[in-house]
Amino acid sequence: MRRYNIFYFIKEAFLSMVRNGVMTFASIAVLLSLLVVTGGFALLVVNIDKNLESIGVMKQIVVFCDRSASEEKVNEIYEKLIKLDNIEKDENGNVTGVVRVTKAEALQQMKEQSPGTYDDVTDENNPLYDEFDITYVDNAKVSELDYQIRQIDGIVKVNNRLELATSIENMKSGVMVIFVWFLVVLGVVSVFIIINTIKLSVFSRRNEISIMRYVGATGTFISLPFIIEGIIIGLVSSVIGYFIEMYVYSYVTKMVDSEIGQIISVYPFDDIKLYVLFGFLGVGIVTGIIGSVISLGRYLKQ
Amino acid sequence: MIEFRNVKKAYPHGTMALKGINLHIDDGEFVFIVGHSGAGKTTLMKLLLREERISSGELLVGDYDLSKLSNFKVPFYRRELGVVFQDFRLFPKKTVYENVAFAMEVVGTPRKKIRRRVPAILNTVNLAGKQDSYPNEISGGEQQRVALARALANNPQVIIADEPTGNIDPKMSLEIMNLLLKINKLGKTVIVVTHEKNLVDYYQQRVVSLRDGLIVEDRIGGMFSEKV
Numbered sequence: 001m002r003r004y005n006i007f008y009f010i011k012e013a014f015l016s017m018v019r020n021g022v023m024t025f026a027s028i029a030v031l032l033s034l035l036v037v038t039g040g041f042a043l044l045v046v047n048i049d050k051n052l053e054s055i056g057v058m059k060q061i062v063v064f065c066d067r068s069a070s071e072e073k074v075n076e077i078y079e080k081l082i083k084l085d086n087i088e089k090d091e092n093g094n095v096t097g098v099v100r101v102t103k104a105e106a107l108q109q110m111k112e113q114s115p116g117t118y119d120d121v122t123d124e125n126n127p128l129y130d131e132f133d134i135t136y137v138d139n140a141k142v143s144e145l146d147y148q149i150r151q152i153d154g155i156v157k158v159n160n161r162l163e164l165a166t167s168i169e170n171m172k173s174g175v176m177v178i179f180v181w182f183l184v185v186l187g188v189v190s191v192f193i194i195i196n197t198i199k200l201s202v203f204s205r206r207n208e209i210s211i212m213r214y215v216g217a218t219g220t221f222i223s224l225p226f227i228i229e230g231i232i233i234g235l236v237s238s239v240i241g242y243f244i245e246m247y248v249y250s251y252v253t254k255m256v257d258s259e260i261g262q263i264i265s266v267y268p269f270d271d272i273k274l275y276v277l278f279g280f281l282g283v284g285i286v287t288g289i290i291g292s293v294i295s296l297g298r299y300l301k302q
Numbered sequence: 303m304i305e306f307r308n309v310k311k312a313y314p315h316g317t318m319a320l321k322g323i324n325l326h327i328d329d330g331e332f333v334f335i336v337g338h339s340g341a342g343k344t345t346l347m348k349l350l351l352r353e354e355r356i357s358s359g360e361l362l363v364g365d366y367d368l369s370k371l372s373n374f375k376v377p378f379y380r381r382e383l384g385v386v387f388q389d390f391r392l393f394p395k396k397t398v399y400e401n402v403a404f405a406m407e408v409v410g411t412p413r414k415k416i417r418r419r420v421p422a423i424l425n426t427v428n429l430a431g432k433q434d435s436y437p438n439e440i441s442g443g444e445q446q447r448v449a450l451a452r453a454l455a456n457n458p459q460v461i462i463a464d465e466p467t468g469n470i471d472p473k474m475s476l477e478i479m480n481l482l483l484k485i486n487k488l489g490k491t492v493i494v495v496t497h498e499k500n501l502v503d504y505y506q507q508r509v510v511s512l513r514d515g516l517i518v519e520d521r522i523g524g525m526f527s528e529k530v
């Protein structure tokens with residue numbers, strides 16, 4: 001193949017795209033819709049995710065120790081807690097997600113929050129518990145963590161927001177299911193339309209193809225222009241799609257910022273534009289190639 | 303060397319186009335294939351081109367055993383053959399030169415060699431002055447000579463022509479046949495399917511006559527058979 005001129009294939013691809021203008025246009029339009037709609041959906045999902053993450057309280061569990069537990073016992077509990085999975089760590093692997101709050105400290109906090117109210121409570125008659133404030137990482141595994149904590153000896157009470165966490169997780173996976181459906185349905189439609197476009201190109205050039213075969217052209221040589229046609233369709237769709245997405249996303253985020261910006265925070269387009277661009281290029285080009293390869297099956301075989 | 307050993311060809315839906323062909327053609331031979339319409343002449347050519355596969359028997363062409371040839375190798379096999387059709391099958395948007403050059407580009411011939419070889423082939427088929435014309439600017443006879451030049455481009459050992467004079471007037475036909483004989487004299491095996499009794503009788507070459515999918519006569523220096 002090395003002696004063949006790539007410009008020959010590209011020229012041939014453009015020629016048949018122009019010749020089948022309507023189908024080429026239809027393919028680009030459908031693939032474009034696929035990219036913009038699923039892309040928009042994906043952006044919605046990451047932004048929902050971002051906002052869920054930022055509700056920090058979601059990722060906290062408070063563990064209360066038995067009031068009769070000795071200092072050694074509390075330390076023992078601490079040692080066990082930091083060995084659990086799903087506990088926040090810093091980049092060096094040190095556990096940062098287990099913070100001990102003694103009952104004296106807890107009392108102190110309360111006194112600071114509401115001065116005067118708890119003046120008659122002293123360290124001697126302090127009714128509070130020694131507690132650990134736990135910050136975890138993954139909402140999806142919180143019930144597991146909750147269970148493991150309850151197994152530790154010397155713990156009397158575990159406070160968490162398990163239900164809320166679970167319902168948010170459910171919501172996230174519901175959104176994912178819809179998203180995947182969109183992707184699959186629009187993907188299939190796009191591939192189908194591209195198959196028909198390329199078939200039409202192949203059909204309108206059947207005489208040329210038959211001549212090529214008689215003079216001994218290989219399947220690769222014959223198919224390459226059509227595969228390039230698929231790639232160009234993918235490329236054009238993804239570039240146009242990128243700009244549409246950019247425009248729409250910026251418009252929507254501007255609206256969100258001005259209306260409910262205090263409650264919801266969104267990624268600026270600049271932060272995510274490379275993901276959008278390469279995601280679009282990837283999906284677009286792969287779809288184009290799949291479409292042309294399927295419609296060429298027969299010709300690749302000779 | 304081309305060898306048909308009891309070759310049968312059944313098309314889907316049951317037509318037995320060839321019912322047991324035994325035929326040996328040596329390198330450098332010139333053979334006319336004659337027969338009534340539907341006798342199986344085109345089918346014979348399609349088997350040689352591996353456009354259709356034989357249903358049973360054996361078909362050997364040079365070093366290739368066509369009953370065993372994988373799809374992947376077909377393009378490389380076809381480069382050993384040159385084909386000419388009744389309807390020329392030229393690219394209308396390519397010039398004479400480009401039509402011939404295309405056959406060489408397809409198989410990856412270096413540009414330099416193409417530039418050297420195309421004019422020489424066009425000279426062989428007496429088209430030296432026409433290389434920049436488009437197919438619709440030249441006569442049928444000339445178009446067929448372009449097709450012949452294209453068939454010769456990759457220097458195949460065998461030239462196959464299925465009714466090469468079917469679409470052109472008699473004077474031009476004579477010229478095409480003369481060229482095919484000239485090419486044969488240059489050492490190539492030439493197989494020509496034709497209906498033209500006067501030309502077959504005139505040239506006194508080997509004539510293979512087909513009737514209903516069988517060879518009914520095979521004579522060197524033959525005339526157009528009365529049996530078909």
Ligand SMILES: Nc1ncnc2c1ncn2[C@@H]1O[C@H](COP(=O)(O)OP(=O)(O)OP(=O)(O)O)[C@@H](O)[C@H]1O
Pocket residue numbers: 313314315317318319337338339340341342343344345346
């Ligand atoms: N693709 C095909 N499918 C089914 N039957 C076919 C096919 N091609 C040819 N046939 C049949 O096979 C038989 C031989 O056809 P073929 O084309 O080889 O004849 P031919 O000798 O070339 O005739 P002609 O002189 O008219 O060109 C005919 O009965 C024809 O109808």
Ligand SMILES: [Mg+2]
Pocket residue numbers: 343344345
């Ligand atoms: Mg025929």
